[in-house]
Amino acid sequence: GPKVLQIPSHQIIDMGQMVTLNCDPVSNHLYFYWYKQILGQQMEFLVNFYNGKVMEKSKLFKDQFSVERPDGSYFTLKIQPTALEDSAVYFCASSLYWGGAGTGQLYFGEGSKLTVL
């Protein structure tokens, strides 16, 4: 089936540094998402993105977070600067239509595990 690829699978960085998580979505998809899962907790919505713009973000999407997809390349999540509480697995997802209801379906990547020391 359709695949969403995430790079890197695991990254360890020092607190205060910048990190960029990359997502290669399904080729014809138009809607993109990031979810965050802290170890042992629920997967939580961070942000969605369509037509070059953030459409909705949660309270977890702090000012230090940003997303972009320049010229149809990777959909990226950048955290600058990082904090200890940013340690989590970040899942990227994409969909052809809005994926929460109706005809939409989210396709998730395998996740990028971020460890902030």
Next chain:
Amino acid sequence: GDSVTQTEGPVTLSEGTSLTVNCSYETKQYPTLFWYVQYPGEGPQLLFKVPKANEKGSNRGFEATYNKEATSFHLQKASVQESDSAVYYCALGTGYNTNTGKLTFGDGTVLTVKP
């Protein structure tokens, strides 16, 4: 806000036995309900979804009925296989034509099936 509560894990079963994973939800909006499954080393993938009250979704022998009155969406399978070992997530989307892909997930239930 919206919330999803599902059976705490881990759940360990023998092959051929039946599975029930309970899921209940709370929302003030119109819900669509999902079950996602995550196999080791992979991302969550959609098992099935049900957008309408009192309808059933099914896939790969798993099924769940969206019970609007009970606000429940329990996952069931009559006879599990070792290959069903995975993490199962109940998820809630709201607003049939207005939802923007924001899903509320349950904690996940780790299922291990022993041969």
